[in-house]
Amino acid sequence: MIRSTIAAFVVALLPFALIAETVEEKGLAIAVEADKRDEGFDDSTANMTMELRNKQGDTSTRYIRIKTLEVIGDGDKSMSIFDEPADVKGTAFLTFSHAIKPDEQWLYLPALKRVKRINSKNKSGPFMGSEFAYEDIASQEVEKYSYKYLRDETLNGIDCFVIERYPAYKHSGYTRQVGWINKAEYRPEKIVFYDRKNTLLKTLTYDGYQQFLDKFWRADQMNMENHQTGKSTTLTWSDYQFKTGLKDNDFNKNSLKRAK
Amino acid sequence: MKHVLTGFMLSTVLLQTPVNAAQWSGYVSGQYRGFFEDPADPRQHNNYLSAAAEPEFYHSWQGGDHSFNSILFYRVDQYDDNRTHGDIRELSWTGVFDAFEITAGISKVFWGVAETQHLVDIINQTDLVENVDGEDKLGQPMVKLSTAQDWGTVDFFVLPYFRERTFPGVEGRPRPEVVVNTDADAIYDFSAGQDHVDLALRYSHYIGEWEFGLSYFSGIDRLPSDFFPITFDPGGQPTAVVPVYSLINQAGIDGQVFFGDWTWKLEAINKEYRSGRRKGSHAFQSVVGFEYTWVGFTGGASDLGFVVEYHYSDANVRDTIFDNDFATALRFVLNDAQSTEVLMGFLTDADTRTAAGFIEASRRIGQNWVLEAELRTYNGTEQDRPLFSFRFDNFVQVDLAYHF
Numbered sequence: 001m002i003r004s005t006i007a008a009f010v011v012a013l014l015p016f017a018l019i020a021e022t023v024e025e026k027g028l029a030i031a032v033e034a035d036k037r038d039e040g041f042d043d044s045t046a047n048m049t050m051e052l053r054n055k056q057g058d059t060s061t062r063y064i065r066i067k068t069l070e071v072i073g074d075g076d077k078s079m080s081i082f083d084e085p086a087d088v089k090g091t092a093f094l095t096f097s098h099a100i101k102p103d104e105q106w107l108y109l110p111a112l113k114r115v116k117r118i119n120s121k122n123k124s125g126p127f128m129g130s131e132f133a134y135e136d137i138a139s140q141e142v143e144k145y146s147y148k149y150l151r152d153e154t155l156n157g158i159d160c161f162v163i164e165r166y167p168a169y170k171h172s173g174y175t176r177q178v179g180w181i182n183k184a185e186y187r188p189e190k191i192v193f194y195d196r197k198n199t200l201l202k203t204l205t206y207d208g209y210q211q212f213l214d215k216f217w218r219a220d221q222m223n224m225e226n227h228q229t230g231k232s233t234t235l236t237w238s239d240y241q242f243k244t245g246l247k248d249n250d251f252n253k254n255s256l257k258r259a260k
Numbered sequence: 261m262k263h264v265l266t267g268f269m270l271s272t273v274l275l276q277t278p279v280n281a282a283q284w285s286g287y288v289s290g291q292y293r294g295f296f297e298d299p300a301d302p303r304q305h306n307n308y309l310s311a312a313a314e315p316e317f318y319h320s321w322q323g324g325d326h327s328f329n330s331i332l333f334y335r336v337d338q339y340d341d342n343r344t345h346g347d348i349r350e351l352s353w354t355g356v357f358d359a360f361e362i363t364a365g366i367s368k369v370f371w372g373v374a375e376t377q378h379l380v381d382i383i384n385q386t387d388l389v390e391n392v393d394g395e396d397k398l399g400q401p402m403v404k405l406s407t408a409q410d411w412g413t414v415d416f417f418v419l420p421y422f423r424e425r426t427f428p429g430v431e432g433r434p435r436p437e438v439v440v441n442t443d444a445d446a447i448y449d450f451s452a453g454q455d456h457v458d459l460a461l462r463y464s465h466y467i468g469e470w471e472f473g474l475s476y477f478s479g480i481d482r483l484p485s486d487f488f489p490i491t492f493d494p495g496g497q498p499t500a501v502v503p504v505y506s507l508i509n510q511a512g513i514d515g516q517v518f519f520g521d522w523t524w525k526l527e528a529i530n531k532e533y534r535s536g537r538r539k540g541s542h543a544f545q546s547v548v549g550f551e552y553t554w555v556g557f558t559g560g561a562s563d564l565g566f567v568v569e570y571h572y573s574d575a576n577v578r579d580t581i582f583d584n585d586f587a588t589a590l591r592f593v594l595n596d597a598q599s600t601e602v603l604m605g606f607l608t609d610a611d612t613r614t615a616a617g618f619i620e621a622s623r624r625i626g627q628n629w630v631l632e633a634e635l636r637t638y639n640g641t642e643q644d645r646p647l648f649s650f651r652f653d654n655f656v657q658v659d660l661a662y663h664f
Contacts, residue, residue, distance in 0.1 A: 052597045060597045060627065086663035087630045088599070089285055104466065112395070114370040117471045119518045122555045125563060129597040173556070249359055252408040253464075258327065258354065258361075260283075260318055 027147025027163055034186055035142050041216050043069045043246035047239045052130050055230035060085070062128060069246050075099055076139040077251040081259045082128075092259035094251060095120075097139035108256045115253050124173030130233040131202060131224040133173055144168055150178070155190060159183040174201070185209070187217045195228075202226050213242055286315040286331070287630075289661035295433060297652045304433045310337040314349070325356045329367075331399075335390070342429030342442060343389050349399045360407045366399040369417075371462065371475060372527055373516045374547045376569045376587035376607070379527040380475055380512035383460060385423035385482045392434060392636065393618075398423045412465030419458040422480045425503060434638075434653035440487065441500040447488055448480070449536030450507050456480055472515035481508040481531070485538055507534040523551045525569070545573040549587075557592075565591035567605065584610045598624045614647055615639045632659040 021029070050062040063083040068076050075097025082091045090110035097103045103120040123135035145165040153162050160180040167174055175198040180190040188206055195201040208220025222235040249255065293308040312335040320327040331350035337343035352365030369383040384397035403418045424446055428435035448454060458479020465472060485506040489498030514527045528546035533539050549569030557564040567589040575583065589605025599622070606617040617637040624630050634657040638650040 054597070085624060085627050086285065087287070087624060087628075087661070089663075102469070112370055113368050117373075117466065117516060119521070119523060119553065121518065121520060122553055122563070125555050126561050126595045129595055129599060171555075249356075249408065253413060254361060254406055254408045255356075258324070258356070260320065260324075260327070 023149045024147060026149045031142045031147055037186060038216060041070055042243045043067070044240065044242045045244055046237050049236040050128070050130055051234045053232045067246060067250065069248070069251050075103070075141045078139065079251055079256065079259060090260060092256055094253070094256045095138065097141060099141040099143035103138060106253060106256055108259060113257065115256060121171055123169065124171060131226045131231055132233055135169065135172060153180065155180045158189055160189060185217060200227055212240055216242065282319040284315065284317055285664060286313070287661045287663045288313045289659050291657065291659045293655055293657045295653060295655045297654065299433055300437060300652050303430050305339050305431065308338050308340070308433070310335055310343065327354050329354070340429045340432035342427060343432055345389060345426060347387065347398050351399070359409060360405070363402070363404040366401050367404070368397055368399060371473065371514065373471070373514050373525045374527045374549065374569055375551070375567055376589070377547050377571055379529045379545055379547055380514045382477050382482055382510060383417065383419065385425055387426050389426040389428050389432065412463055415462045417460040419460065419479060422454045422456060422505070425482065425484065434650045434655065437649040438498050439500045441490060441502055444490055444502050446502050447504045449504060456507070469518040470515065475512040477510040479507065480505050485533065485536060504536065506536040506538060508532060509534060521553050521555065525549050543573070543575040545575065547571045561595045563593045563595060567591060586610065616647060628663050630661045630663060633657065
């Protein structure tokens with residue numbers, strides 16, 4: 001999810017190329033380049049704690065394990081397994097992302113031992129009651145957006161490019177998103193989301209970046225604030241591991257049913 | 261340096277045993293069932309309390325390639341001795357060998373796509389005494405071989421030993437007017453009886469937005485083919501029956517497809533009886549329907565789903581309540597932190613004016629507690645239809661469970 005977010009939010013380093021590039025072309029070229037920069041991790045696993053907060057400050061917590069498989073020439077395959085809350089333990093999602101055609105997504109309900117194919121077109125809905133929508137969690141393929149470079153800006157002392165992107169998906173919950181990208185490392189530092197009425201909806205901030213295998217940047221924490229409801233969700237990532245030897249057989253309906 | 265790196269990578273892989281290599285989980289719950297009217301039979305009651313526990317133990321090794329699963333279930337009911345029951349829901353080993361996997365032991369398998377009736381789902385016997393909606397299943401002894409390939413998934417089952425269906429006892433409610441006596445021997449109208457080894461095969465796959473499955477089962481029908489009276493009142497009317505189980509071959513098909521926010525679903529079975537008085541006859545049953553989801557209902561985070569399913573059966577009217585029926589339901593999902601959901605609907609028979617209604621709601625409280633409530637109503641049931649027995653049995657049920 002994070003590597004793909006980077007993909008959409010990096011601005012090309014063409015300081016000396018005096019090509020009369022439009023801001024849209026610049027944005028797309030950047031997304032393609034950033035996608036390449038996060039290529040080659042093969043597979044990854046990580047643990048995630050998701051903390052939901054409402055306006056009153058009440059919290060509830062989810063523990064989720066996520067496995068990802070890089071697919072050459074297509075979007076990632078991923079599996080998310082819930083460890084907590086206890087009543088949803090063993091619930092798992094399997095997603096095959098694609099660039100242009102709709103993602104395929106399955107939900108495993110352990111009490112019924114039922115694999116349910118779910119409609120990935122309902123992507124604007126909240127993921128497990130959090131402030132992250134399904135489309136925020138999904139693998140962010142380059143072709144899912146069109147882009148425009150806006151300007152340069154300094155954010156919290158960090159030099160950033162500011163990019164705008166527009167979802168190609170017509171049922172998206174967003175009109176547009178604006179991202180601040182760290183110029184030095186091409187990592188997103190902040191993304192602002194605008195809803196279907198083009199009103200400010202949410203802000204996502206990234207903290208605690210670490211580099212793995214001398215290449216891949218992953219944030220320790222992601223915080224999503226919903227300005228309209230006053231609710232927020234914090235994702236805390238830990239135990240990142242790459243190239244663990246996962247294969248296609250680990251990402252199918254049979255392995256989904258075995259998810260624990 | 262290279263060895264150090266290899267060693268590091270190797271240790272990373274070996275240490276990649278899942279965090280939950282050996283774990284306990286499950287729930288304990290208390291349930292209250294309250295009826296609005298006095299019962300048809302004075303031996304029944306108006307209020308029932310029961311408690312249940314379902315501990316689960318899981319262990320895996322070899323990086324998850326081998327796993328042991330066990331789920332035990334037990335419920336104690338205040339009045340119904342039949343409802344006080346236990347079951348081994350799961351006690352199995354699964355081994356994964358590349359694209360192949362084997363499961364041996366007692367397990368559960370779910371087939372199908374429909375919401376209001378599960379026609380193709382034949383592997384496991386229904387634990388009917390647990391809930392009237394028939395969604396709870398008994399563990400089934402099996403050896404299952406499965407392979408997931410690019411062209412689809414194939415599952416093959418060998419199912420030794422048949423599990424008999426559970427039924428409410430004399431003091432249970434709701435239950436049919438004529439009690440099913442599960443202490444007396446059930447009738448198997450073929451020689452092998454309960455030890456008959458059943459076989460099943462299933463092929464499933466997806467192509468884009470289409471999901472489909474084909475299945476074939478040869479063995480003992482989980483649904484009793486008949487009920488044989490064994491005790492009578494002075495007037496000659498049956499007071500208790502035993503189930504009759506027959507051999508069948510059942511071919512099934514199930515599928516679903518998405519068109520925008522619409523999901524269309526189909527399940528159909530063709531059953532051929534191979535034993536007993538129905539030998540040689542066929543029964544065809546199907547359910548077809550759609551679900552439409554209004555995502556972001558009234559602009560908020562909630563979803564509202566509309567479910568309509570039509571049921572058809574060419575079988576004798578006594579066999580099933582689903583012979584020419586519409587089931588319609590609304591599913592309201594709040595998408596909140598407490599996973600609040602409400603499902604409400606009713607089943608109407610197109611030939612008669614029978615209607616059965618239901619409301620099911622659930623919500624998490626805190627981090628570990630789940631509260632569920634159900635309301636079931638049976639209205640305008642006509643004599644000579646299976647639901648006629650339930651005409652006084654409108655009830656509300658509340659479950660509070662602690663999950664760990």
